[in-house]
Amino acid sequence: MSPSRRRAALYERIPGGEDGRRMLWIALINKVGTGLWMGAAALYFTLVAGLPVAEVGVLMGISGAAGIAGAPLAGHLADRFPITRVLAATQVQQALALLALLTTHSFTLMLVYSAVGSLGDRGSNVLTKLCSARIGGPDRIRYQAIQRTVSNAGWAVGGLAAAVTLSIGTGHAYQGLLIGNAFSYAAVAALTLRCAEPQAPTRFVRGSGEPAPAAPPANPWRDRTYLLFTATETMLFLDDAVLQVGMPLWIVHATGAPHGLAPLLLVLNCVMVVFCQVPLTRFAPTPQSARTLLAPLAGFFVIGCLALTASARGGAWFATAAMLVAAAALTLSEMLHATASWELSVALAADDAQGAYLGVHGLAQSAQRSGGPLLVTAVIAAGPVAWPLLGAGVVVTCAAQNRLVRNRLPRTALSVPAVTVSEH
Structure with missing residues (x-):
């Protein structure tokens, strides 16, 4: 062809x-x-x-x-x-x-x-x-x-x-x-x-094919699971602050790598997303499989943090290599989180209040944009040992989110339209 x-x-x-x-x-x-x-x-x-x-x-x-x-x-x-x-x-x-x-x-x-x-x-x-x-x-x-x-x-x-x-x-x-x-x-x-x-999801009565009677829309502010899920998401969006704020500052203040490496790492991030984001979706055909991405997500984030720590221990060439490893690992973590977060936030939302639920989920990224740079700069000020601690925090957060959502997710494949049923 x-x-x-x-x-x-x-x-x-x-x-x-x-x-x-x-x-x-x-x-x-x-x-x-x-x-x-x-x-x-x-x-x-x-x-x-x-x-x-x-x-x-x-x-x-x-x-x-x-x-x-x-x-x-x-x-x-x-x-x-x-x-x-x-x-x-x-x-x-x-x-x-x-x-x-x-x-x-x-x-x-x-x-x-x-x-x-x-x-x-x-x-x-x-x-x-x-x-x-x-x-x-x-x-x-x-x-x-x-x-x-x-x-x-x-x-x-x-x-x-x-x-x-x-x-x-x-x-x-x-x-x-x-x-x-x-x-x-x-x-x-x-x-x-x-x-x-775009058409909103519709509830159907089991076996009849008829729309279910209207009911008061769900309220995400009363959905404890979704609120806790959103809270954990705030931590998992930190890859953005690390890549855009933390790594340039770390290069300048803690490593022997050339300062011109900072924008090149952002280019590497963009190139990896362009070529890898779509292929990675094959690992998440269902909401439950999207949940399993939390483990490798945490693993790559930890690798990135360890590489950042190592970058402060050597000369210019070693620091440059370590920073490249860190950027690649953190970008992989970012892409896995983008896939998991996208699917979980929609799968956990009530069909009759998707807008309200996704609005609440949007608070996680907004909060990270305000607080993430402060946390990352605090890590930089604390020195190389703080990066593994940040990685450990992400591991704990992924484990908590995994446990939180595993019993609430539908198991149907995304290629099969999910049917929400009601008999009342």
Whole structure:
């Protein structure tokens, strides 16, 4: 088969039909825009807006904390209004919040606009996940993996474009990156409005094929198992802080590796996700098999932590090799967690309140984005011995999550549509 035919065949195998393919374009454009801006945001606030470094830290920290509320709020709205409309509204919200930054150099106003954008960002992530789960249907794990692959490719393209633009070093260059990201949000909002509203799960009465009588929707805030699951997820999302914050700082302050290795490790992370995320889904054909990924997830995280400890003990070449091992191991842990977390968060959610449940689950990643960098920098300050302790914490968390969810998960394969039954 020719390369063009292979690409066409792959395109046709994407779950969700035309809407599934459109959501992938949305993910690509969105992450290209994010890649343009994320690496330049702090520099914009200091070099263009003229804020002191301390104020930039406060602005980004408070706005990130404000965004935590976006996940449950968006999930709540998704159970009451069309998801595509709510998602498009959050995308427009982010575009307007970014453009508003161009109108002022006031710390207070920039904090408000950044917080509004952060609310939209966290809400958009939850809504995109919910849309993808419904569009992917029984192939949702594979679809999520494809979407994550596309997202990482977009992030890499945006990051490279930002690096070229930032080499110009002018205020207009920074403003151009901001406008580029705002334009990407406007573009994906237009695409989102062209998507059909994905069908929500339906409860059926056993043996009748008839919809079950309506009942009060489940409340995730009263679901002790789901709340504890979300709490454990906060710890398992730490790979993000270790890869993006911990490793660059560790290279500079604790190893003999060249400083230029830091961005290359992030490139390695993106490349591994692009090539490995989809193949890894074959190890999770059911919710129960997704749960079994927690063990290798913990194992690779520990290997990464041990490699970080070792990197502080040798010269430049040894440190570089150890950091490469650490980045590869932590990326494998990240990909396994992405697969397990995606499936478990959906499988454990009540069908009649998926939006609310996934909104609660979104708190885990939001909390990690606020607290993760603080924990990782504390580990760095404690020295090489602290990395294995962090790894041990992840092992304990994986064991606790495994025990917590194992009796609540359905055992049917994802290729077989699960049927929720009620006889009352």
